[in-house]
Amino acid sequence: SAVISQKPSRDICQRGTSLTIQCQVDSQVTMMFWYRQQPGQSLTLIATANQGSEATYESGFVIDKFPISRPNLTFSTLTVSNMSPEDSSIYLCSVQVGLTYEQYFGPGTRLTVT
Amino acid sequence: GENVEQHPSTLSVQEGDSAVIKCTYSDSASNYFPWYKQELGKRPQLIIDIRSNVGEKKDQRIAVTLNKTAKHFSLHITETQPEDSAVYFCAASITGGYQKVTFGTGTKLQVIP
Numbered sequence: 641s642a643v644i645s646q647k648p649s650r651d652i653c654q655r656g657t658s659l660t661i662q663c664q665v666d667s668q669v670t671m672m673f674w675y676r677q678q679p680g681q682s683l684t685l686i687a688t689a690n691q692g693s694e695a696t697y698e699s700g701f702v703i704d705k706f707p708i709s710r711p712n713l714t715f716s717t718l719t720v721s722n723m724s725p726e727d728s729s730i731y732l733c734s735v736q737v738g739l740t741y742e743q744y745f746g747p748g749t750r751l752t753v754t
Numbered sequence: 755g756e757n758v759e760q761h762p763s764t765l766s767v768q769e770g771d772s773a774v775i776k777c778t779y780s781d782s783a784s785n786y787f788p789w790y791k792q793e794l795g796k797r798p799q800l801i802i803d804i805r806s807n808v809g810e811k812k813d814q815r816i817a818v819t820l821n822k823t824a825k826h827f828s829l830h831i832t833e834t835q836p837e838d839s840a841v842y843f844c845a846a847s848i849t850g851g852y853q854k855v856t857f858g859t860g861t862k863l864q865v866i867p
Contacts, residue, residue, distance in 0.1 A: 671853065682843060683798065683857045698854070699755075732797065741786045741805075741849045745797040 642667050642737050644746035652752045653723055660719045661749045663733035668713035671736035673743065674706070678729045686731075689716040723753045756781040758846050760858030767834050768866050775861045777844035778826040784846040787827050788855070789818060793840045801842075802829070834865045 643666040653659050663672065672689040687695040687708055695708035710716040720727050733746040757780040767773050779787075785806035790798035804811045804818045804827065811818050815834075820827040831838055844858040 673855075682859050685854060685856075688854075736853070741847070741853070742788065742800055742803065743855060744800065747797050 641742075641744050642669060642735055644733065644735060644744060646733060646746040646749050648749060649747065650750040650752075652754060655724050655753055657723055658719055658721045659723065659751060660717050661731055661733075661751075663716045663718070663746055665714045665735050667737070669735040669737050670713075670739075671743075672710060672716045673734045673736075674708060674716070674718045675732045675734060675745075676729045677732060677748070683732070686718070689718075689733075720751065723751075725753045727751065728753045756784060756846055756848075756854070756856040758844060758856050758858040760844050760861055762861060763859065764862045764864070766864045766866060769834060769836060771834055773831045773834050773838070773863055773865075775829045775842055775844065775863070776826060777828070777846075777858050778824075779846040779856075780825065781846070781848065782822075782825065783848050786847045786849045787818070787820060788845050788847075789829050790843045790845065790857075791840045792843065792860075798843060831863075834863075836865050836867050839863055839865045 645664045647662045674686040675683045677683050685698050686701045687697040689708050689710040691710045707719045730748045732748045734743045760777045788803035791801045792798040804820050815832045817830040841860045841862050843860050845855045847855040
């Protein structure tokens with residue numbers, strides 16, 4: 641597996657502002673993903689963070705709202721832009737290590753938008 | 755796209771009894787099926803997975819079965835313990851190249867001491 645950290649662990653933000661969430665892994669990983677988990681709900685994939693190229697977004701998620709960067713094989717950021725209360729959720733990064741199919745999750749960032 | 759259905763949404767069992775959670779998937783091309791356990795306030799943790807070329811896999815008290823023809827797979831927990839109480843998510847994905855994992859809706863398991 642891999643040791644995954646996220647910053648911040650939680651934040652309370654005002655509507656209309658933006659928040660950037662960082663995900664750091666202790667080893668190089670092949671794939672990095674960003675998920676959203678609304679309270680009491682399942683996990684929904686936002687996008688796959690591609691190293692050196694634009695992220696691949698899932699249906700319902702757009703780059704203008706959730707810009708993603710992945711400058712190297714151990715780090716990625718997700719920005720939640722122009723936030724509204726509907727963006728209140730837990731945001732998790734996950735990584736796929738080596739040639740296995742296994743995905744491991746970071747601890748998550750709990751975002752509350754007021 | 756892939757659709758994963760999971761049942762039941764809640765499950766209560768007495769300590770020591772077995773628990774079974776069932777999932778169905780829609781895309782016959784899916785070939786990798788992980789199960790995650792999420793304790794309250796914690797991250798999802800991978801507990802077991804199965805690939806489409808295998809019908810059953812066991813790891814101590816946990817087992818997963820897969821029926822490709824029927825497109826369903828199940829998680830079996832034997833001799834349940836209070837620490838098994840959590841939300842369990844099944845998932846399905848197509849591996850190779852672009853990999854997207856689709857999660858089920860989750861099962862909240864309560865083990866009653």
